[in-house]
Amino acid sequence: xxxxxxxxxxxxxxxxxxxxxxxxxxxxxxxxxxxxxxxxxxxxxxxxxxxxxxxxxxxxxxxxxxxxxxxxxxxxxxxxxxxxxxxxxxxxxxxxxxxxxxxxxxxxxxxxxxxxxxxxxxxxxxxxxxxxxxxxxxxxxxxxxxxxxxxxxxxxxxxxxxxxxxxxxxxxxxxxxxx
Ligand SMILES: Nc1nc2c(ncn2[C@@H]2O[C@H](COP(=O)(O)OP(=O)(O)OP(=O)(O)O)[C@@H](O)[C@H]2O)c(=O)[nH]1
Numbered sequence: 001x002x003x004x005x006x007x008x009x010x011x012x013x014x015x016x017x018x019x020x021x022x023x024x025x026x027x028x029x030x031x032x033x034x035x036x037x038x039x040x041x042x043x044x045x046x047x048x049x050x051x052x053x054x055x056x057x058x059x060x061x062x063x064x065x066x067x068x069x070x071x072x073x074x075x076x077x078x079x080x081x082x083x084x085x086x087x088x089x090x091x092x093x094x095x096x097x098x099x100x101x102x103x104x105x106x107x108x109x110x111x112x113x114x115x116x117x118x119x120x121x122x123x124x125x126x127x128x129x130x131x132x133x134x135x136x137x138x139x140x141x142x143x144x145x146x147x148x149x150x151x152x153x154x155x156x157x158x159x160x161x162x163x164x165x166x167x168x169x170x171x172x173x174x175x176x177x178x179x
Pocket of ligand 1: 002004006018019021048051105107135
């Protein structure tokens with residue numbers, strides 16, 4: 001909750017950032033197209049609500065997703081602990097081919113850092129994820145995050161990967177969820 005999932009998505013999709021971003025209710029949906037040399041990828045992004053009362057809705061969004069981006073706030077150890085629980089849930093319940101990213105957001109708040117990057121990197125290595133430090137506020141690594149996700153998605157078999165992958169006119173559509 002409050003780690004910056006909506007802010008990361010909004011920065012990627014619209015290039016916007018709001019200091020007083022409202023908490024997500026239920027889930028929000030965004031789309032964005034990214035062109036790689038090998039393919040054009042259309043992201044269907046489900047931004048899930050972080051508040052505990054919405055936890056039971058999350059499987060609706062990550063089942064059938066090609067990728068999951070799990071976001072914690074570097075200034076809050078609690079959010080890192082929760083992120084690790086989300087990863088465990090995804091490994092138990094989501095597709096075995098799921099592309100997973102662990103995102104250390106709010107890296108502009110260095111003076112308030114509670115979570116060392118080495119700990120995030122170690123956990124992501126141990127769990128077959130890739131790790132990215134981002135700031136939705138300054139836009140650091142936001143495009144890189146989705147670029148790397150797209151590259152990894154195009155490497156796995158699209159049909160196997162998302163189950164709802166559509167291919168038309170050379171465009172690949174993947175669904176992606178935030179936790
Ligand atoms: N300094 C800083 N603040 C950020 C950053 N990303 C998000 N925020 C702020 O953190 C607060 C929460 O951001 P949201 O994007 O709503 O977080 P969320 O994870 O979608 O929250 P839920 O909807 O409750 O799950 C907002 O006030 C944002 O402005 C960042 O990279 N740096």
